[in-house]
Structures are given as structure tokens and as C-alpha cells.
Amino acid sequence: MTANAEIAVEAGAGIAPVSRNARPLRLITCGSVDDGKSTLIGRLLWDTKAVKEDQADALERDNRNNQNELGLPDFALLLDGLQAEREQGITIDVAYRYFSTDRRSFIVADTPGHEQYTRNMATGASTADLAVLLVDARAGILEQTRRHATIATLMGIRQFVLAVNKIDLIDYDEATFDHITAEFRQFALSLGVTDVTAIPMSALLGENVVHPETSSMPWYSGPALIEVLELATQRTAQTVGFRFPVQRVSRPNESFRGYQGTVAGGSVKPGDSVVILPAGTVANVKQIVTFDLVRNAAVAGDAITLVLDRHVDVARGDMIASIDAAPAVGRAFEAKLVALSAEGITAGKRYWLKSSSRRQRVRVQPKTKLDLTTGQWEGSENLPLNAIGTVHLDFDEAAMFDPYETNRNTGAFILIDPDTNNTVAGGMTVARTTSIDGIDGGAERNHVLLSLPEDLADRLMASEAYASLRDHIEIRRTSGAQAAAILHELEGD
Amino acid sequence: MSETKPPLDPNLKALESEAIHIFREVAAEFERPVMLYSVGKDSSVLLHLARKAFYPGKIPFPLVHVDTGWKFAEMIAFRDRMVAEFDLDLIAHTNPRGKLENVSPFSHGSSVYTNIMKTEALRQALDAGQYDAAFGGARRDEEASRAKERIYSFRTPDHRWDPRNQRPELWSVYNGMIRKGESVRAFPLSNWTEVDIWRYIQAENIPIVPLYLAAERPVVERDGMLILAEDKRLELLPGEVKRDETIRFRTLGCFPLTGAIRSNATTLDDIINELETATVSERQGRAIDRDEAGSMEKKKREGYF
Secondary structure, rough: OHHHHHEEEEEEOOOOOOOOOOOEEEEEEEOOOOOOOOHHHHHHHOOOOOOOOOHHHHHHHHHHHHHOOOOOHHHHHOOOOOOHHHHHOOOOOOOOEEEEEOOEEEEEEEOOOOOOHHHHHHHHOOOEEEEEEEOOOOOOHHHHHHHHHHHHHHHOEEEEEEEEEEEHOOOHHHHHHHHHHHHHHHHHHOOOOEEEEEOEEEOOOOEOOOOOOOOOOOOOOOOOOHHHHHHHOOOOOOOOOEEEEEEEEEEEEEEEEEEEOOOOOOOEOOEEEEEEEEOOEEEEEEEEEEEOOOOEEEEOOEEEEEEEEEOOOOOOOOEEEEEEOOEEEEEEEEEEEOOOOOOOEEEEOOEEEEOOEEEEEEEEEEEEEEEEOEEEEEEEEEEEOOOEEEEEEEEEEEEEEEOOOOOOOHHEEEEOOOOEEEEEEEEEEEOOOOOOOOOOOOOOOOOEEEEEEHHHHHHHOOOOOHOOOOOOOOEEEEOHHHHHHHHHHHHHH | OOOOOOOHHHHHHHHHHHHHHHHHHHHOOOEEEEEEEEHHHHHHHHHHHHHHHHHOOOOOOOOOEEEOOOOOHHHHHHHHHHHHHHOEEEEEEEOOHHOOOOOOHHHHEEEEHHHHHHHHHHHHHHHHHHEEEEEEOOOOOOHHHHOOOOEEEEOOOOOOOOOHHHHOOOOOOOOOOOOOEEEEEEEEEEEEEEEHHHHHHHHHHOOOOOHHEEEEEEEEEEEEEEEEEOOOOOOOOOOOOOEEEEEEOOOOOEEHHHHHEEOOOOOOOHHHHHHHOOOOOOOHHHHHHOOOOOOOHHHHHOOOO
């Protein structure tokens, strides 16, 4: 194989290479059932040449009657990959699509418009930087548009494109477009969203999607959708405090002990003072190790191995954080939830909560439920499927969170039903609170001290099982002689 | 690793970090992970990422290669070279029933053959190792049903995938809780596209099977596909002529079912240029995808990767 340096030079001199100099922009498209969402995504893929001839041929083989009036394939069929979806003509699940331009690559979460699939929308929105909200120019802003904007905002999206679709069907009427836009901007403001770009478009005709259209809409001088996507900003967790959830303890030999994980916030460099949570132990960063080289810094998003300057107790599920800007540690938190399963969220039930690499038991007490038509939070004891609500979380042992607003990585969690192992809710932490009386009333805690040879201790501490029993088992590394001494001491207790 | 290697562009770096995160998470959450290694370009990237994820340690799980017996000879040679070079723990498995019954793509047709030699063989290999998590190199951009696949894709004890009943997957918080006998397939390359794979292979200098690069090779044309005519077991049908053509492969599977493309792309740069102007998808050369609409979904439901 040719040396990398040479290849880089050749690429620069050859046919204009695609230079995608940023990480992919993640977006979600939402709209009501007939707003033309699948047509829009199909159009994006088609006009950026992400759809290939054989895929279009396969569509024609599937259904010859499903070409649109332009002789192009039915874009919706292109997207609805599952048999049941093709049969019912609807999208039932989140699908991910990939396309790119010369300036950027994109990942689209294509989510269903049907109300009963709100949970899929929340899933798609959880990772998105931007939301494209589709409205039918003939129908204007619908209840479903408001619901989707609300859910997207709750999931942390702050950039919106309002795609006023089927503009050709209202004869490119500027006044209607202005009216819809003004109505939406006002609603967005009530959600705290100011970054809204409204675009008149026809996804079917390809107007203002990838190619700007001026002749039919001389009154519109704004960007086509693709330009907005190319220039959109991405959420970054690089400006907040350093966060490093520990995934694994790496101990390949006697002389190396490293903690493996992905930086979930801020940055780190050798010499930085850090705190290991929830224990509160303090250490300094000695080295940042990667396969390629020992690095002098790492930032949010980097998967690294961290070496500390002293021998401290660090296990999977712990978080290494900056000493002067640590996340909240406590047994009780306030959070927002999206209920994802048919059983809903039951008051007082104990679930598994997983956040970053940490999994622990939690009792969930719903407090309010959001009425998506009025935008009001109303008192509620339970959260049925697709409901959004606020809850009180009570943990058996210490938990660490940042507010979701501050850090999406360390503020997000999922709830797992211990009876079914299903993911039943997505959650976003709001703040630490005081504990509800009686649930965590300082009950006497069972505590076991294990003194084990060093190798065994390390293996056990790296395990998931230990991470969830952290408050009950304390592990000490010992030699045989030390173990005997500790045993003696314990017997003396 | 060379110290002068230029840094990855942010797009590839983000994809790399995500994949490493998934590798580490699965290795920590599951008791018996395994990596499916198919010797192709995606597997080469997957293997490279696994080495990176666990460095300075070794890859903490074995690799399984489902060998149908009908792979390209160059693939097997390459696989054995990788095992030696990187000191891998590789288990090669061939379905003993298929071997006994002489199941071949010629005698049984591609559908029955794939079911026995790939899907059934994979289930056997996974059962034999009692693996509770299996890494695969599938990408969501490959095929319509894969676009709906989760990164942790839940499988029943008989390895079935139920696309209508998948666990929601939010943020990068993965649910690894399963009962005994159940398993997950984990896909670290979910968000990679074909071009990303090639750009990463180039940037990281990852070894690949030479069949991906164009060269003059003997082929016959059959059912609209260019079949490599090197293996003695390939019998020419009446009217078929073996001739030398400059070809390469976009994907590698079993040689009788994988079509070559006419191409002059002899370097990675050429391949990337070719892809960026390509008008057909990479699975176009795969006979097994073409059996019927939704055939990949059907195979996946039955336990195919």
C-alpha cells in the first residue's frame, strides 16, 4: 500500500475530493402522516446521489405502479425497509439514512409521524443536532407539529428548520408562507427556541431541497435546505467540566493500569487534578494513552485510556471528573422522562437505571405529565406509553449526574424494567433533590469487605456485577500476608 | 504505528471513537463476547478498531469465521496471515451437515446454500461457544432492513431478530441486559458508509484482501455476474467462456455468488474516486440479496448477520 502522505498529496491534486472536515451532522425529520416526510428524505438522498441505480431498479421491480408523476421512484418505498411497512404503507420504526455533500456528511433519523410512535421520535431526537419540521402548506401548523417541536426541544434540540412543503400546491403563495412561519416562530419562542429557519419547498419537485428555486418563488431569497444543514452548528460538550465515565479497567500487565472510556465532557491533559466519583478520591492524570500515540490532551468525544498518578480504587461505572467542576452526586434527583413501553411507568416501581457506563437500582415516582396539546404540566401518578413527565428518582446508592441542559452525555439515562429487560423510558436529569422520606431513611446498610489478591481484585472491580454492588462490597487489594492480617483484624471487630 | 501519520479527519475520528466505545461497552457488559470475522473490508476495519479499543491489552475475545468452504482462496490465505500477524484467537467453523451432504451453491441454489452454510453454520458456532454477544461489521447504509437495526440488536435464544419489537436505543446508552440463552449482535460500524470504510482503510493503512484492487483475473459471465474462474470446482456451463479481464470486487463473500466489477482501480485513491462517482450500490454484486424483495430482512430474522 502506498504511504499515507503520498496519498494525501495525490488526492489533493486529483479529481476534487470530498472534503468532509467535520463530524457528521445528525438531524431528525418530523411531521404528520401526509406532510411528505419520506418524499423529502428520498429527495435529499436522490439529489445528493446517495441512492444508486440498482436500488432504484429494485423499487421498480417491487411495484411498477409506484412511480411518481416525474418518472422518479416512489421515495417512500426507498425508505420503508421492512416488509410490514411496505405492506401498510407506513413507517413503523426509526431508520437511519446517510448522505453527504462536498462540505459535510449527514445522518438522518427518519421517524414515524403517527402519534403512537412518539417514542420513536424521542429516540431519533436524542442524538440529533437539528430538527426539520415538515408542514403541509395547505394545512399549516397542526397539533402534531407542536407535539414534535415540543418533544424535540425536550430532547435538547435548539435548531429548527420549518419546511413548508407542497408550496407548489398553493401556487407559491408568499402570504400563506409568511403566516405559517409567523405562527410557528411564536410557538417556538414559547419553547425557548429562537433558531428557526423557514423554507418554502416542494420535496416532490425538488424545489429548495438541494437545488435552490428562484423562478417560481422570486419572493424567497433564503437558503435551500441543504445549505442550512451544511452550516448548522453541532452540539458540543467540550466547554463544560471534564467528565470521564469509566467503561473498563485495563490491566494487561503488572506495570500498566489504565481506565478506558470516552470523554463525555470538557477536556483533559496530563497533570490535571481529578476526582473519582462517587467515592471522592483525588488523583492526577499521568498519561493519556491511545493505540497511535501517547497524547498531550483529549477532548469530549475522544475514546482514550487514562492513567492516573497513584493507585486508587476505580471501577467500571465510576466517573473521573475535573476536581473544580464535578457533577452532582446524590441519592435523589429530579428528571424528565419519556415513557417508551406499553406498560408505562408505574409509581414506586424499582427499575435499573443506566447512565453512561453506570447501572444502578432506582425507585421512580412520577409527579407531573405534560399535556402536549396545551403545553401544561399536570399532576400525575403514572406515565403511560408515549407520555412525557417529570419524576423523582430515588437511588439505593450514590448517583452522579449533570443537568441534561448542560451535558447531554452525563445528564441522560435509560430505565430498564428488571422483569422484562426492556428499555422502558428515556430520561433527562434536571437537578439533584433531597430524598423522599421513608424511601431512603438512613437504613442500616449491609457492607462486605473483600480482601483479594491484586489480580482477582482488578478483575472483579472491572465487572458489571461489581459496579452495581458498589455500596455493599468494598474490595481491597492485598498480598496473602496482608489478607491474613486483615482477617485477624475483622475477627477482632 | 508511524509517528508521522497525519491525524484523522473529524468525521472518521468521530466514527472511530464511537466504534471503540461500543467495543469497550460490550466487552465490559457481557460474559462471553465474540467477533464475527468475515475477512472482508468491513471486518478488516472492525479488527483494526478492536485492536485500538483494547490497546495496550490484547483483544479480550475470540474471533469466529464462518467458512462455507466456498470462499475465495485469497481470503483464506489473508485470514491466516492476519491470525499470525496479530496473534488472534480465531475459530473457523464449517457446517458439518453441509460438508457431509456436499451442499454447494451449484447443487442447492443460493438460497438453500446460504441458509445451511451461512445462517445455520453461524448459529452452530455461536451456540458452541455459548456467546452472549457477537460483534459484526454490518452498516446501516448497506441495505434497507439494516437501516433499522440497533447498535445492540437483541436476539432470542434461537438467534431470531424481531424487527417490529426492537428495544428503543437512545443517546449512546445501550441496554445490555439479557436472560440466559439470549444474546445481542453488536454493530460498531452502524454509522459508517462504504466511502468512510475506504477512507479509514487508507488513513490507517489497514491491510485488505488484494481482490478489492483491480487486476487482470480469469472470469466467466453467468446470470449477469462476472464470476472469478480460478477455483477448480467451478464447472463451465455450455456457452460459457473463461477470459481474462481487469476486474475487482466491491464486496467479498462466496466466490460463486459474488460478482466482480470491471474496474481499473488499482489503488485506494482510485477506489475512493470510483465510489464517489458510482451509480450502483455495493450489494449489487451479491446474488443472495436479489432472490426477492425483503430477502435480507427474511435472512436476518432467521439469524443471518
